[in-house]
Amino acid sequence: DAGVIQSPRHEVTEMGQEVTLRCKPISGHNSLFWYRQTMMRGLELLIYFNNNVPIDDSGMPEDRFSAKMPNASFSTLKIQPSEPRDSAVYFCASSLSGGGTEAFFGQGTRLTVV
Amino acid sequence: ILNVEQSPQSLHVQEGDSTNFTCSFPSSNFYALHWYRWETAKSPEALFVMTLNGDEKKKGRISATLNTKEGYSYLYIKGSQPEDSATYLCALHTGTASKLTFGTGTRLQVTL
Numbered sequence: 171d172a173g174v175i176q177s178p179r180h181e182v183t184e185m186g187q188e189v190t191l192r193c194k195p196i197s198g199h200n201s202l203f204w205y206r207q208t209m210m211r212g213l214e215l216l217i218y219f220n221n222n223v224p225i226d227d228s229g230m231p232e233d234r235f236s237a238k239m240p241n242a243s244f245s246t247l248k249i250q251p252s253e254p255r256d257s258a259v260y261f262c263a264s265s266l267s268g269g270g271t272e273a274f275f276g277q278g279t280r281l282t283v284v
Numbered sequence: 285i286l287n288v289e290q291s292p293q294s295l296h297v298q299e300g301d302s303t304n305f306t307c308s309f310p311s312s313n314f315y316a317l318h319w320y321r322w323e324t325a326k327s328p329e330a331l332f333v334m335t336l337n338g339d340e341k342k343k344g345r346i347s348a349t350l351n352t353k354e355g356y357s358y359l360y361i362k363g364s365q366p367e368d369s370a371t372y373l374c375a376l377h378t379g380t381a382s383k384l385t386f387g388t389g390t391r392l393q394v395t396l
């Protein structure tokens with residue numbers, strides 16, 4: 171397996187534009203996490219899915235952020251409209267459900283909103 | 285909000301020194317405690333996953349212990365090397381629905 175795959179690796183967009191980040195988890199993993207890396211909070215959990223169902227989205231900053239997982243092999247994180255303060259690295263991770271297994275991270279998407 | 289706290293925030297040691305850092309977490313609803321190593325410009329990679337009180341795990345010069353009753357875990361590095369320089373993250377797994385919450389990490393720098 172190629173691991174968790176995120177795209178794009180880098181995204182530069184103008185304020186107000188819609189941004190979509192994509193993630194392909196490891197095949198067979200049934201938990202998927204979206205994190206945002208910030209200087210102040212480190213790795214901040216935005217939302218996680220279990221068996222394609224959103225379990226906890228309390229970390230999503232505001233209504234401009236939304237995430238979907240239409241099937242077991244694909245998830246998106248959308249920001250609409252984007253703002254400069256959304257600039258960060260966004261990581262996707264997947265694992266087998268149950269706390270005894272590690273999470274595997276994608277390479278991250280570096281988002282810059284100008 | 286789950287408070288997973290790590291200390292110190294950063295650490296600077298000389299090659300050959302041994303060092304340790306702490307992860308504190310609420311002990312209620314505990315499921316597992318993870319340690320990750322995060323090198324600059326890379327993704328976090330798992331070191332250990334611990335589930336039992338009193339658990340101790342080892343990988344080369346790095347080891348970790350777990351106390352679920354009092355809510356803490358220690359990570360030890362023996363004989364630090366420059367390649368150990370990274371941010372070390374702990375993460376708390378709560379409940380059976382797999383929520384994984386990270387601490388802010390301890391940034392370790394090892395110099396010659």
